[in-house]
Amino acid sequence: MLSVDVNYAAVCAVLLLVTMLLCYYFISNDRKGRGKIPPYVPLSVSEITRIYVSIKGLEKVCFCDRVKELLKNEPSVRSKYGITFRMPSMKVKYAFQTTDYEISRLVLQGSHETNIIESEKSQLNYVLNFLDPKVFNLVTHLTANKDREHARKAYAVNFSYSSLQKQWVFIETALLEEFTLFRSLISSDAKGVMNVKKEMLQFFLRILGRSTFGIEFTFDGTEQEDSINGLEYLEMQETMCRDRIMDVNIPYRWLMFWDANVRKGQVATKYLKEVSDKILFNHQKRRRVKDMAGRTPLIDLIDQEPYPSHIAKASDINILLFAGHDTTAFSFSFFLMEVVRHPEVKAKLLVEIASVMPKVPLGSDLHGRQEQSAESLPHCDTKLMSAITGLEYLNWCIKEAMRLWPISAFGSSRVLSQDLHVGEDLVLPKGSLVQSMFYSMFRGDWIDRANEFIPERWSTANPQLPQLKEMWIPFSTGKRACLGMNLALFQMRLVAAYFLHHFDFELTCEPTFEFFVNLKPDQLLMKITERVH
Numbered sequence: 001m002l003s004v005d006v007n008y009a010a011v012c013a014v015l016l017l018v019t020m021l022l023c024y025y026f027i028s029n030d031r032k033g034r035g036k037i038p039p040y041v042p043l044s045v046s047e048i049t050r051i052y053v054s055i056k057g058l059e060k061v062c063f064c065d066r067v068k069e070l071l072k073n074e075p076s077v078r079s080k081y082g083i084t085f086r087m088p089s090m091k092v093k094y095a096f097q098t099t100d101y102e103i104s105r106l107v108l109q110g111s112h113e114t115n116i117i118e119s120e121k122s123q124l125n126y127v128l129n130f131l132d133p134k135v136f137n138l139v140t141h142l143t144a145n146k147d148r149e150h151a152r153k154a155y156a157v158n159f160s161y162s163s164l165q166k167q168w169v170f171i172e173t174a175l176l177e178e179f180t181l182f183r184s185l186i187s188s189d190a191k192g193v194m195n196v197k198k199e200m201l202q203f204f205l206r207i208l209g210r211s212t213f214g215i216e217f218t219f220d221g222t223e224q225e226d227s228i229n230g231l232e233y234l235e236m237q238e239t240m241c242r243d244r245i246m247d248v249n250i251p252y253r254w255l256m257f258w259d260a261n262v263r264k265g266q267v268a269t270k271y272l273k274e275v276s277d278k279i280l281f282n283h284q285k286r287r288r289v290k291d292m293a294g295r296t297p298l299i300d301l302i303d304q305e306p307y308p309s310h311i312a313k314a315s316d317i318n319i320l321l322f323a324g325h326d327t328t329a330f331s332f333s334f335f336l337m338e339v340v341r342h343p344e345v346k347a348k349l350l351v352e353i354a355s356v357m358p359k360v361p362l363g364s365d366l367h368g369r370q371e372q373s374a375e376s377l378p379h380c381d382t383k384l385m386s387a388i389t390g391l392e393y394l395n396w397c398i399k400e401a402m403r404l405w406p407i408s409a410f411g412s413s414r415v416l417s418q419d420l421h422v423g424e425d426l427v428l429p430k431g432s433l434v435q436s437m438f439y440s441m442f443r444g445d446w447i448d449r450a451n452e453f454i455p456e457r458w459s460t461a462n463p464q465l466p467q468l469k470e471m472w473i474p475f476s477t478g479k480r481a482c483l484g485m486n487l488a489l490f491q492m493r494l495v496a497a498y499f500l501h502h503f504d505f506e507l508t509c510e511p512t513f514e515f516f517v518n519l520k521p522d523q524l525l526m527k528i529t530e531r532v533h
């Protein structure tokens with residue numbers, strides 16, 4: 001009896017082995033027959049590590065450009081619009097970086113024509129839930145998740161153009177405050193020199209707080225029952241980001257109670273949760289007293305949305321607050337920097353803005369009585385808003401600045417749901433992590449004078465325009481594209497028009513940059529002077 005069992009087991013084992021060998025044979029032949037996997041970057045691991053841990057400077061985001069140089073004699077990495085290469089990774093079998101926008105679009109949005117389905121988000125994104133990595137939020141959920149889809153659809157109302165127009169009142173108040181601040185800077189010992197990164201972070205956080213979350217962020221070090229200390233919030237959010245990035249490589253880091261940085265991270269988590277709670281409770285309190293002035297701001301929609309737990313709701317508030325201010329602040333800072341660096345662009349832009357701006361400056365004694373004037377629209381008029389947001393040259397300038405300085409410089413990453421064939425001989429296998437490197441992609445070799453700021457390249461006279469439009473995805477594309485794109489563009493266009501029309505800006509020294517979580521100016525100092533109209 002025993003010998004029959006042994007023979008039976010031996011036969012099964014041999015069959016299993018043969019099946020495994022056959023599978024391996026067919027799979028590997030399949031790969032050989034249908035395309036080559038792009039090669040590893042020929043850099044040493046220590047070199048790559050050095051680049052990846054660098055925080056200051058642009059070294060990290062220019063990585064692809066260096067690889068491009070190194071691989072220039074390797075035809076298999078080149079497709080029409082850029083290079084694609086393989087990176088060493090401890091987390092997945094294959095990790096690729098691509099600077100080709102056609103590959104990026106296929107990965108990020110799929111294609112009905114060629115039956116390619118949109119790829120999923122990587123599970124590595126879990127670190128972007130700052131309140132509790134075990135709970136999912138809008139950003140960390142998988143695309144297939146129904147709760148995410150439901151919430152995203154519900155929140156889309158807040159980002160429609162008619163809803164955004166109602167936010168003008170908050171932008172106007174913030175602009176008036178900012179103008180007062182600029183004037184006091186001009187008359188102070190600082191002689192009008194502004195630290196653009198710091199100032200714009202505070203400015204856009206203030207607008208987002210009021211318009212979207214119904215809460216005041218203060219920057220004088222104070223905090224009341226219905227306001228949040230903005231300086232503390234910005235510091236804690238920064239600490240949190242640094243902490244979570246460390247968590248990716250050390251999974252049980254939270255157990256390291258002796259590490260001061262771990263403890264700081266825990267304090268930041270607790271603080272950010274309290275901020276989300278405060279925003280929600282403050283909203284609920286005001287809603288009961290019907291203090292919403294006829295609007296349905298995002299916080300109200302979040303409050304109405306069914307969530308599996310309180311922490312899940314708080315996590316969405318936290319991520320929307322995080323995603324909604326520094327992104328716009330840094331993109332706007334880069335826009336201002338490029339306009340200021342190019343006097344001929346600035347001059348053209350000023351003429352275009354002046355053609356629609358009210359004759360009476362914002363905040364002057366006449367402001368409010370200007371409806372009497374037949375010559376121009378009043379400041380808060382919706383027609384004026386449409387006129388400003390529709391300014392062609394201004395839009396080209398913003399687009400061009402976001403092409404050169406995509407704050408999401410490392411782009412979007414996805415995990416392939418199927419093999420992706422590229423051209424004749426390249427294949428990115430199913431299960432691979434593919435990262436689209438926006439910074440290098442938007443400065444591709446195929447673009448005329450790719451590293452120069454030329455807003456005119458967005459005109460229909462440019463034969464490259466169709467390709468440029470396909471390539472321009474600083475807000476990503478597909479089902480996971482940025483939820484706040486309309487809001488960000490709306491705010492940037494209005495603020496740009498008002499800032500440039502009322503004040504003049506000049507660089508005081510060469511700026512420096514940093515990539516940490518996103519691309520940002522490090523030192524960007526500008527001298528402000530008020531324009532006389």
Ligand code: HEM
Nearest residue numbers: 139323324327328331408412474475476480482483484488
């Ligand atoms: C210039 C400003 C902004 C830029 C450049 C930007 C860029 C991006 C990018 C590239 C993504 C996609 C990431 C990926 O594919 O994995 C994204 C996602 C997202 N953004 Fe933005 N963003 C900006 C402003 C905003 C604002 C103002 C908000 C909201 C108030 C916002 C909320 C979000 C959310 C919720 C997601 C996640 C969408 C999802 O996963 O379904 N963003 N953003």
